[in-house]
Amino acid sequence: xxxxxxxxxxxQQGPEVLRNINLDxxxxxxxxxxxxxxxxxxxxxxxxxxAHAPSQGRVFVMGQDTGDQSRKARALMRRQIGVVxxxxxLIDHLSVYDxxxxxxxxxxxxxxxxxxxxxxxxxxxxxxERLAALPETLSGGExxxxxxxxxxxxxxxxxxxxxxxxxxxxxxxxRLLRLLIELNKMGTxxxxxxxDRQLWEGFDFPRLHLADGQIDLVRGKx
Amino acid sequence: xxxxxxxxxxxxxxxxxxxxxxVTMVMTFLACLALGCSLLADRAADRWLQRATSALSVQIVxxxxxxxxxQLPNVLxxxxxxxxxxxxxxxxxxxxxxxxxxxxxxxxxxEDMPLPLLIEVTPNADNPPATNALAAQIRAVAPGARxxxxxxWRETLESTAxxxxxxxxLVLTMVTLATAMVILFATRAGLLANEEIIHVLHQIGxxxxxxxxxxxxxxxxxxxxxxxxxxxxxxxxxxxxxxxxAEARSADFLVLLLPMPIAAIVLSWQVTRxxxxxxxxxxx
Numbered sequence: 417x418x419x420x421x422x423x424x425x426x427x428q429q430g431p432e433v434l435r436n437i438n439l440d441x442x443x444x445x446x447x448x449x450x451x452x453x454x455x456x457x458x459x460x461x462x463x464x465x466x467a468h469a470p471s472q473g474r475v476f477v478m479g480q481d482t483g484d485q486s487r488k489a490r491a492l493m494r495r496q497i498g499v500v501x502x503x504x505x506l507i508d509h510l511s512v513y514d515x516x517x518x519x520x521x522x523x524x525x526x527x528x529x530x531x532x533x534x535x536x537x538x539x540x541x542x543x544x545e546r547l548a549a550l551p552e553t554l555s556g557g558e559x560x561x562x563x564x565x566x567x568x569x570x571x572x573x574x575x576x577x578x579x580x581x582x583x584x585x586x587x588x589x590x591r592l593l594r595l596l597i598e599l600n601k602m603g604t605x606x607x608x609x610x611x612d613r614q615l616w617e618g619f620d621f622p623r624l625h626l627a628d629g630q631i632d633l634v635r636g637k638x
Numbered sequence: 639x640x641x642x643x644x645x646x647x648x649x650x651x652x653x654x655x656x657x658x659x660x661v662t663m664v665m666t667f668l669a670c671l672a673l674g675c676s677l678l679a680d681r682a683a684d685r686w687l688q689r690a691t692s693a694l695s696v697q698i699v700x701x702x703x704x705x706x707x708x709q710l711p712n713v714l715x716x717x718x719x720x721x722x723x724x725x726x727x728x729x730x731x732x733x734x735x736x737x738x739x740x741x742x743x744x745x746x747x748x749e750d751m752p753l754p755l756l757i758e759v760t761p762n763a764d765n766p767p768a769t770n771a772l773a774a775q776i777r778a779v780a781p782g783a784r785x786x787x788x789x790x791w792r793e794t795l796e797s798t799a800x801x802x803x804x805x806x807x808l809v810l811t812m813v814t815l816a817t818a819m820v821i822l823f824a825t826r827a828g829l830l831a832n833e834e835i836i837h838v839l840h841q842i843g844x845x846x847x848x849x850x851x852x853x854x855x856x857x858x859x860x861x862x863x864x865x866x867x868x869x870x871x872x873x874x875x876x877x878x879x880x881x882x883x884a885e886a887r888s889a890d891f892l893v894l895l896l897p898m899p900i901a902a903i904v905l906s907w908q909v910t911r912x913x914x915x916x917x918x919x920x921x922x
Binding site: 465466467468469482487488490491492494495499505507508509510514518519521522523566570 | 645646838840921922
């Protein structure tokens with residue numbers, strides 16, 4: 417589902433952030449991505465969710481070499497990758513409902529087709545009563561759940577989450593993780609970057625550890 | 639929650655919005671003013687010059703052997719025979735007194751004061767006479783007659799009109815440039831304030847054209863509102879000015895101001911489009 421071949425990444429003329437990375441994440445896998453701050457976790461995720469191109473090497477997502485795709489094809493691929501950003505990136509002036517359903521509107525689907533599913537999803541993440549609320553009126557946990565709902569509403573094949581529990585208390589963090597595990601059980605490939613030891617120790621999933629630009633599989637196989 | 643499937647992806651207005659719209663409005667108003675004044679100055683200058691160029695007169699004074707009246711028939715004959723002349727009128731003594739009184743004072747021109755004979759000549763506007771040849775012909779038949787083309791007066795008028803036109807064009811250029819810069823910066827400031835939205839839309843799978851069109855529509859609407867308000871203010875100004883310069887009220891003149899707001903909208907549109915597409919090209 418996700419494969420990196422000899423990938424090196426540097427920003428402009430800066431030092432190498434990632435060095436000769438080889439990685440294979442099969443379809444339906446659940447992976448934690450760990451490592452110290454500045455190890456390149458977010459950079460690695462950006463390669464996977466098509467926000468950056470590698471300086472060297474090749475990145476395959478859903479069987480496609482991302483470097484060979486047209487801009488239009490990459491936009492269509494992004495619709496199958498749900499991303500949960502550490503800072504949520506909800507649009508301030510849009511309600512929870514409008515934020516969460518934005519990917520469906522962009523994909524050109526008619527509201528009559530998805531409205532009921534959207535309400536069901538928002539109820540599932542516990543935001544059924546807050547549909548009209550603006551992001552600034554939500555708690556950190558609620559914003560996080562809205563961000564997750566937006567990431568999953570298109571039923572993506574891959575979900576990438578960057579420090580999803582970084583801004584919420586441990587209890588909510590664990591709930592969010594259970595939500596992602598449910599999605600994984602439905603066949604969605606999940607990659608979660610975290611430096612939260614409690615989080616990965618509490619669950620029996622393989623962990624990719626990134627340090628000094630190199631990646632190691634701590635348990636399971638790469 | 640909105641039931642409509644269309645939502646406004648860009649905020650209706652952010653904090654900088656009203657201030658930037660107000661600046662756009664004021665600058666469009668000033669640009670319309672500069673354009674309108676430049677056009678009015680141009681037309682006025684043309685009119686002055688046309689009048690000055692068209693005015694001809696023949697002055698007859700007595701010579702040692704001939705009185706002015708004795709020379710008059712010869713001069714009239716030459717003028718009537720000359721091509722390119724529409725009308726000839728010999729000014730009466732009362733006309734001459736009326737012309738001189740502003741300089742000499744009312745009642746100061748006595749019956750015995752000798753006055754020259756003056757003939758007002760209206761040349762054909764499209765086919766005026768050759769003044770040098772006409773002057774020589776008149777001189778040949780009436781030694782005391784002189785054709786006056788008001789050359790010196792016309793030269794002064796011409797240089798004044800040219801200076802006025804140049805000044806108006808300079809003001810128009812400067813104000814137009816300033817307006818363009820203000821719209822450029824206002825649009826860019828608005829885009830910067832909403833840059834995060836470009837990233838979010840891009841990441842959730844929106845195509846470049848979709849994102850760009852949303853931003854273009856937003857900034858075209860905003861600039862159109864502000865520029866239309868500026869144009870409306872300029873219309874009010876010129877309508878009021880119409881009390882002094884009737885032409886400023888005419889629809890023919892007011893319609894000439896329309897290019898300014900249209901240019902403002904096109905500029906804002908193009909700045910937005912280029913900015914958004916350039917930003918997106920920096921992303922994968």
